[in-house]
Amino acid sequence: MLRTGGHAVRMTGRRPPFVPGMDAAGVIDQLGPGVEGRLAVGQRVVALVLFTGPHGGAYAEQVVVPAESVVPAPEGMGFPEASTLPMNAMTARLALDVLDLPPGGTVAVTGAVGAVGGYAVELARADGLMVIADAAPRDGETVRGFGADHVVGRGAGIAERIRTLVPEGVAGVVDGSAQTTELVPAISDGGTLVELRGWPGPAERGIRVCPVMVPDRIGDTAGLDTLCRQAEAGVLTPRVAQVLPAAEAARAHRLLEAGGLRGRVVLAFS
Structure with a gap:
């Protein structure tokens, strides 16, 4: 950056x-x-x-x-x-702390095969969260190895794929792959989208968009x-x-x- x-x-x-x-x-x-x-x-x-x-x-x-x-x-x-x-693990930790989901909650992580995304999946599992992660077909097993409970295809239509697993939407998303507006429909009303690439929003339905940077x-x-x-x-x-x-x-x-x-x-x- x-x-x-x-x-x-x-x-x-x-x-x-x-x-x-x-x-x-x-x-x-x-x-x-x-x-x-x-x-x-x-x-x-x-x-x-x-x-x-x-x-x-x-x-x-x-x-x-x-x-x-x-x-x-x-x-x-x-x-x-x-x-x-x-840098990478601390960024993942910061993202999850901003979401502040309770144990048993569900988080979606994009860019899950990347350095920050992989750490976010592992830390979320350690926090007791259910994790939905995205991956290309060749990376699915790698991401499951990090502890993801469900792996969905990345790119267009990702929100629909997440909603298929969680019809009410997820309370929080860590966006490590700059999918931004593609992810907003996957989030429940009043939920939170943590952005690692600086996108500030806006989003509808009371969804918070929180850009984070590790210097904090x-x-x-x-x-x-x-x-x-x-x-x-x-x-x-x-x-x-x-x-x-x-x-x-x-x-x-x-x-x-x-x-x-x-x-x-x-x-x-x-």
């Missing part, structure tokens, strides 16, 4: 060059004044990095971040896998730590499609732009 200008509204007054990247995994090299007890030099950690901050984003060999944005990495997990957690959780130490411990316990499944050297960042972005990835592209800076 930074590359295509999606975050411009958050960067008024800033001048390029911009350093992108919100996920980092590595080893603590130094601690700032007053940081003690929870973190230590040499510790394996992950960090949620605010690329709009004074030090830029995570595309760097060394990254300076507030201590509250850093937590211990999942035990037994490599840095490439661990680096997929901060940049200092949520407890939340990030919980996600890492869930990954440790196997609740979350990090997926890495490819690890590329940092010098091939442009190629990584071309892969993202082309689509079709079934996991994150990770840049290695060492």
Whole structure:
């Protein structure tokens, strides 16, 4: 989104060059004044990095971040896998928290085979929700493996397919694939559509449209730590499609732009 200008509204007054990247995994090299007890030099950690901050984003060999944005990495997990957690898993957690559905409720997740969507399915199941997820035919088993109770075809007609399963409509949708207006008919009166690509609505029948962005959780130490411990316990499944050297960042972005990835592209800076 930074590359295509999606975050411009958050960067008024800033001048390029911009350093992108919100996920980092590595080893603590130094601690700032007053940081003690929870973190230590040499510790394996992950960090949620605010690329709009004074030090830029995570595309760097060394990254300076507030201590509250850093937590211990999942035990037994490599840095490439661990680096997929901060931005994507936290975005999924934020989306579900905005929905605030009770255990036993039903949520629909689109873009379920993607990094955020997959985490949203797994977290929703851990929250005790029934999950309806979308997928192309070749991805159906993968999405079921995340814990989806029902898998429907994506694209035109998705609302009708969801209503076939839940005639009264679902109370909440996490839209990870920018299907926007296609999804509104699937939502019950007064329900909520959480948008991960910034669509603000409007929608009819009292449906709330809530665009969310993970920078709103940049200092949520407890939340990030919980996600890492869930990954440790196997609740979350990090997926890495490819690890590329940092010098091939442009190629990584071309892969993202082309689509079709079934996991994150990770840049290695060492």
